[in-house]
Amino acid sequence: MHTLSSLFHNCPSYTVYAMASSSNYFSSFSRASLPLFFFFFLLLLHSDASAKLSTDFYAQSCPQVFDTVKSVVKSAINQEKRIGASLLRLLFHDCFVLGCDASVLLDDTPTLLGEKTAKPNNNSLRGFEVVDRIKTAVEKLNGPSWEVKLGRRDSRKASFNKANTDIPPPTSSLANLTAAYAKKGLSVGDLVALSGAHTIGKARCISFRDHIYNDTDINGSFAKLRQANCPCTSGSGDNNLAPLDLQTPTVFDNDYFNNLISFKGLLHSDQELYNTSGSSSAALVKSYSRSTAAFFDGFVAAMIKMSDIRPLTGKRGEIRKNCRKVN
The missing domain is CATH 1.10.420.10 (Peroxidase, domain 2)
Structure with a gap:
């Protein structure tokens, strides 16, 4: 996922981000939960609702990706146990805006107002640096390159306004929560x-x-x-x-x-x-x-x-060279 590595073309930043978020959730807090966490880790990438997504998409191009992500996540958790919950929240706050497209990772630029400073996220959303470390670790694996036809891709845009309106606040009533979730299917x-x-x-x-x-x-x-x-x-x-x-x-x-x-x-x-x-x-x-x-x-x-909310596949979106910026 870097101009210096052909692996970038085979391991989109959102996929690595999603795997980190899900695997982290179970592995961070109990050794006994590790088998369940890895079962879930695999399931998150294998979704019947999105026919173009599959667990073996990186079998040839990035065969070590699971072990690599797991290693970085476990290291982050050893440093701070809370990061498990933070990464899961990061995934939720991404999926509930434009869909599961990594738009939440984008930094503000003169031409793009990102989601990080929206009210539900500002000074509270965490874990971006862990995603960066995962990305760097995956890049070091190297591997062959080909045009991505299947798999989850990254958004070219973000929505500050939808981050403010679509993520349900902690003051929500049951009716408002139900409506917010129904809006996302x-x-x-x-x-x-x-x-x-x-x-x-x-x-x-x-x-x-x-x-x-x-x-x-x-x-x-x-x-x-x-x-x-x-x-x-x-x-x-x-x-x-x-x-x-x-x-x-x-x-x-x-x-x-x-x-x-x-x-x-x-x-x-x-x-x-x-x-x-x-x-x-x-x-x-x-x-x-x-x-x-x-x-x-x-x-x-x-x-x-939830992970199947409006995924970008095929030619939609892009594969970012930097998780925090559009290409």
């Missing part, structure tokens, strides 16, 4: 499963301040616990962090859903999934709280579905 089931990504990672005080001070659908003791590190006054402690999962914040499991049932969801949008008695979302929260396996199955299926 995702169901309520996908919404609940993908929200389970909040079993790891952290959120800033500015994202949950209103929930812990003004909402009534929250456990009182939990609210006081979070208020201790998130002052009520806007502008004070805005960037203070709290774990999204109260019980096991560094383990990929189903405790996130148990938190919702106990009214200990950190974000308003999280707790909304369980608030409406008899709703399909509340039923799924209960189901996932009882079965880790059911949650894993639902999450993998939803991630595959």
Whole structure:
């Protein structure tokens, strides 16, 4: 993926980025989850919904890509465990704007206003440097070159406005969440499963301040616990962090859903999934709280579905020489 390496023509930056995001999610927090993470890692690239995408697209041109990406991701996680959740969020915030096209990676230029400074992303989206390290490592593998006819390609554009409007904020109601996901072809089931990504990672005080001070659908003791590190006054402690999962914040499991049932969801949008008695979302929260396996199955299926939002294939888009810039 560089002018000095013919490999660039066979390993588009978005594909490497997507693999990093997905593999990172499972491998970062539990050795026991490694087999599942790699199973998911393979599944994300193999999607029946996009006939031109396949897991063996790089079998000849880039046969070591899986091991290379895995190595860089594991190294990044060893340095900072939180990066697993950050990369997954990066993938979500990309797919929900123009589709899964790596537009979120683009830096601003005089002729292109990127998505990094949009409200949902500004000063909060992380992991770009890990994608850069993966790209560099893959380039060093070398390999033959040919014209890319199949596989995921990179966007030539970005959308600051759609990043602001299409990514659901943490203050969203269930109705707004459902509508936002439906706009991307995702169901309520996908919404609940993908929200389970909040079993790891952290959120800033500015994202949950209103929930812990003004909402009534929250456990009182939990609210006081979070208020201790998130002052009520806007502008004070805005960037203070709290774990999204109260019980096991560094383990990929189903405790996130148990938190919702106990009214200990950190974000308003999280707790909304369980608030409406008899709703399909509340039923799924209960189901996932009882079965880790059911949650894993639902999450993998939803991630595959999300990764198929408007992929660029064939001659659409490009293969970037630099992940952060259009060619």
